[in-house]
Amino acid sequence: QTLPNSSETVTEVRVEDDRTGLSVETLKRAFADNLFYIQGKFPQIASKNDFYMALAYTVRDRLLRRWLNTAETYSRNASRTVAYLSAEFLMGPQLGNNLINLGIYDQVNQAMQELGLDLRELLEEEEEPGLGNGGLGRLAACYLDSLATLEIPSLGYGIRYEFGIFDQDIKDGWQVEITDKWLSAGNPWELPRPEWSVEVKLGGHTEKRADEHGNFKIYWVPNQVVKGIPYDTPILGYKTNTANTLRLWKAEAVESFDFYAFDSGDYLGAVHQKTVSENISKVLYPNDNSAQGKELRLAQQIFFVSCSLKDMMRIMEQQKVPLEQFPEKFVIQLNDTHPSVAIPELMRLLVDEYDMPWEKAWGITKQSFAYTNHTLLPEALERWPIGLFGKMLPRHLEIIYEINKRFLDEVRMKFPDDTDRLRRMSLIDESGERYVRMAFLACVGSYSINGVAALHTELLKKDVLHDFYEMYPEKFNNKTNGVTPRRFMVLSNPRLCRLLNSKIGDEWIKNLYELKKLEAFVEDPEFRRQWREMKLEIKQDVADYIKKTTDIDVNVNSMFDIQAKRFHEYKRQHLNVLHIITLYNRIKANPDIDITPRTFLFGGKAAPGYYIAKLIIKLINSVGDIVNRDPDVRDRLKVVFLKDFNVKFAQRIYPSADLSEQISTAGKEASGTGNMKFALNGAITIGTLDGANVEIREEVGAENFFLFGLTTEEVYALKKEGYQPWEYYQKDPELKLAIDRIASGFFSHGDPKLFKPLVDHLLGNDQYMLLADYRSYIDTQDRVSEAYRDIDRWVRMSILNVARMGKFSSDRSIRDYCEDFWKVQPVNIELKEYVQATA
Ligand code: HBZ
Known part of the structure; x- marks a missing residue:
């Protein structure tokens, strides 16, 4: 190991230098010190967690001055x-976010490198x-x-x-x-x-x-x-x-x-x-x-x-x-x-x-x-x-x-x-x-x-x-909700940030409307090439991760079609499944059919007591088992359920999406925020007129958004006149075949009972109107597939999505709250020297 011997240098520095200094040298010294005095380990026997802890304390020391000064200022001003x-x-x-917000990501990265450690690995270590x-x-x-x-x-x-x-x-x-x-x-x-x-x-x-x-x-x-x-x-x-x-x-x-x-x-x-x-x-x-x-x-x-x-x-x-x-x-x-x-x-x-x-x-x-x-x-x-x-x-x-x-x-x-x-x-x-x-x-x-x-x-x-x-x-x-671009762009998507910064500077991190400036580059073929390459690299990372965790091979040139959110019937992950089965049925009917290759990725947890939601997870995995192995499919479709969707995992997955699934029944999703995180990372949305989808579509333009399904008014009206899901099932042969495949036990080793509760829900009262929206969803997905074949058109849409998402920063939301009814003012914090502050 290349950890410095702190006893040689300690006489040359003041204590507070090692506690607050931001140079690579002081960071390394502080790190070694924390490893020894807090974790009580020599580097030779330290675990990854010891290294993580030593680094976390190093960073924590560097934010305490701001924290105490902020508290002291608020208290003095009675703000x-x-x-x-x-x-x-x-x-x-917390670690990565604090590095970004302190502005010391690069220094720490270098310090770790010089110590023979990998910052990304240490970030992964955090629970x-x-x-x-x-x-x-x-x-x-x-x-x-x-x-x-x-x-x-x-x-x-x-x-x-x-x-x-x-x-x-x-x-x-x-x-x-x-x-x-x-x-x-x-x-x-x-x-x-x-x-x-x-x-x-x-x-x-x-x-x-x-x-x-x-x-x-x-x-x-x-x-x-x-x-x-x-x-x-x-x-x-x-x-x-x-x-x-x-x-x-x-x-x-x-x-x-x-x-x-x-x-x-x-x-x-x-x-x-x-x-x-x-x-x-x-x-x-x-x-x-x-x-x-x-x-x-x-x-x-x-x-x-x-x-x-x-x-x-x-x-x-x-x-x-x-x-x-x-x-x-x-x-x-x-x-x-x-x-x-x-x-x-x-x-x-x-x-x-x-x-x-x-x-x-x-x-x-x-x-x-x-x-x-x-x-x-x-x-x-x-x-x-x-x-x-x-x-x-x-x-x-x-x-x-x-x-x-x-x-x-x-x-x-x-x-x-x-x-x-x-x-x-x-x-x-x-x-x-x-x-x-x-x-x-x-x-x-x-x-x-x-x-x-x-x-x-x-x-x-x-x-x-x-x-x-x-x-x-x-x-x-x-x-209207917003999300922080610090965590969901800067930290989660460094490749995108580098590309953005090279074109429009980094003001957008504090003022997301600055992304508008990207529009000037959409006609630049070299920029579009870079955009495309960036996306491929990100997808390759995720593909490697999928290989490592599930042993499934995915094709990075296929469309990454992602639905990642809590499992709930109103969010309609099973409508997504009906689309997958429909594509599969088309292949089975005609193995040489020319279809756009897709990788369907799912992530999300179900409430432990919510039986139907858990059954939908089982259905996804069962369909995946069949589709991923069927030689007729020839790897044109892959279905992957990524377990344990959490914030850490979300940061990894959002940047890789080509298509973002926001397909709730109109009038049910209050806003959604995943829809924003995907679009900010260059995914195109397929969605209903629900929650913030409406405003995202307004901002990015109808031509850069795939809209389908009933409106809220139509949902209400149809409910009122007496919705009969069965009629849709009988009228639409593709829909019928998809549901019959589930009901027959095709995906459950011949057991027709397994998914019966789900089928009964759909054909019985179909509270969330999947059957009513099915045809519109499938036809729109066919247009999505068509659009993806023209990769240059797709890249333009992707760039324009990012460029026009400025409204969805949580900074904008918070400003609205402040001005409209919180009536609070910013308070500037002056940083006093640590020594003075304690005097
Ligand atoms: O709040 C979600 C909405 O479903 C979503 O549309 C919106 O974007 C988001 C932020 O406004 N709601 C929840 O996440 N709700 C809960 O997690 C919840 C937790 C415990 C409860 C009830 C709801 O008892």
Whole structure:
């Protein structure tokens, strides 16, 4: 090994040089130092993880100055701050992103090279924090990146799950879930802050009794108290001095169990109590787009929300901002309804614990919250059974009743004699078993309500939240999602970045509209040649990876046709499968048919309890087994399921796509963000008029987007007139043959039972209207195949897609939030010397 002998050089440098220096020399020295003093290893016996850890600490040292200076500046200025409350932050690996945002990727790369190490291998070593399911959690992570890059004072608040989203394995074609152990090798990016721990009450009952002045008050007597310990992770802006904080709460027992044991003698009971407390932050619920009415889930929600609100109050006290000014100091963004119990919790804190009159407290609360809705699916709208809610949060339930009483008076005032409206809008659903409707609570308690794409917001106004739109039209607004170009272009696609930079400079990284300048080069044949070559190199990398992990050979000249996202019936991965089977059937009918070679790549997890979604995964693998081996196919089609789709893997796969599948039933996908990540890396989209697809098509131009399928209105109309999937099946011979092949057992070793539930769904009621969209999808795919044969035309479309995607940076989204209703200003951070800062 070529590690330097630090004892020879140590006398020539100050300690802080090795802690902060950015030269290749100091980086190497710091690395060697960390390997020895933190990992306790000689290079000769160090594992890859030791090297990764040594490098992570080297990088962490280099961002601490920004982090501390940022905190100190915010604290001194008492800056107005965005508190982003989210049950999920799907951060992905930290090392690479921090290298990019610090601007030291190249130096570190060289330092590692000189030490005989490969930076890319060390980056691969990192266990990613997968503290989210999919789009919603990843959006929160992209927004933190943009907030820091735009120098906006902000804090992300969430839960430090011990186990994040499960790892996915595939056994015999089926998904198998494996516990995610992201913390087992240690997490170098977080700092625990036990001094800012808080306590959260749960359960018990309320009592009305006189306080010391003889005034009657409500007291909550809980039967459980848990402690929340904050763990802070720095969030660097791209080439700014700003480093904001992601603060995640870990649940612990209030007292160590020996205390209880000593007190009561119930040693085992005390240990049990400790386990119960710690369970709260144990595991992420692995469902996306479906709510689970589980007690532990509600405990998680109140736990992180209460910890976060108390933390905000602590910050205000420390900065000497009076509590009345809560809405001036903080704007709390609710990432879906998961944190919406913050509304009654803030009321409880103000009224019960700070003795504020109800009206005043409600005035503060209403001005502090803003709510983002992420779904139109009825099964994803959170509702809590009154019994369960009242058992865990008796005081909050009383507060919700009071909010509801006053709210319904308001409704009555605005819409007299409309009792059906009262029933529809009540925060309590009384149609059967009684429930608290969390989305309605969020609407009443927030001053802003937004959807995540233009179409989605319109549908919220028209449909799901129509009554609330009529009541509070001024609250509704749209904020189309965006993604960070730092992670999803600079870090994930260095080849594309080099090519972009050589033509248009690197301003686009901070101002994505700069990509427009690429349009000037679309007529340059040399540039198109370079573009094509770049894509081939990327595809070769992915092909090598596929070979290594699945032993399947794929042809890099075939079209890479990719669908990577969570598995859900509304996302219609099985419509994609029907296309594959159709192509296969055409080959079987006519082996010499001239078809455009395609490699179909799938990635994504299914919720463990979602049987049909898991069956779709099995179907993909079963079809792959047949198609990939059939000599008639002659390698013109390949079907590959890539297991364990996560952020790290997403970064690898997006750049390689030629075609991006965004094929949800119109009106079901709120926005989608994968659609943006693919297009930003030069894929052409085949998609429905759903979510942000609508806006992507508007931006890139209809001629550079493959549109198919029913519109939302047509979906509604067809449902209304009585949709008969069976008729489509009987009228379209290709469709019939495709479904018959599945039903007959052709892909399941002759077993017709295996995929029967899926076939029954399709021919029975086909909720997501695959059969209605099939013909349009197939015909459009035929046009895609045609277009791909003219590779020069394809490359033009690819370039124009990238050039016109500027709107979909999360920087644009965050700017919109800031200007429209957060009303927060950037704060410049001055970097002070480490020595002065500690003086
Ligand atoms: O949020 C997704 C939407 O489906 C997608 O269209 C949108 O682009 C994205 C960001 O706005 N929603 C989710 O990812 N939802 C969840 O993951 C989820 C998790 C737990 C739940 C409910 C939904 O209880």
